[in-house]
Amino acid sequence: MSKEEGYFDKVYKVARKIPYGRVTSYGAIAKYLGAAKSARMVGWAMNASHNDDTVPAHRVVNKQGLLTGKHHFDGINLMQQLLESEGVIIENNKIVNFDSIFWIPNE
DNA sequence: CCCATGACTGAAG
């Protein structure tokens, strides 16, 4: 704190806007921020989001709907469990109804 | 200032 969050703050803000039971991709957030090609930065920001429990990082997955970041959670099954708890159907680390629950940070 | 890393994406072979 007392330092400019910059990119991170933006990502956090968008991540918090993700509705319940919905998910989005790193690229979608990056695009919303104006840097569609910096999807890596989004993931990087999410890594720092561990310091901010207000950021539902478990609702952020890659474009394929795969839970690529589950390894960064406290438990490998934590991310999937959280999503399933919100009504998200996951199979083999992949969101089945990803297309149906995909949310774009523009609405 | 230079180099390495990272929860991604898209194109090319």
Place this chain on the structure above:
DNA sequence: TCTTCAGCCATGG
């Protein structure tokens, strides 16, 4: 269809 490469940009050493 699957694998591999390069681009992207911020953070840390």
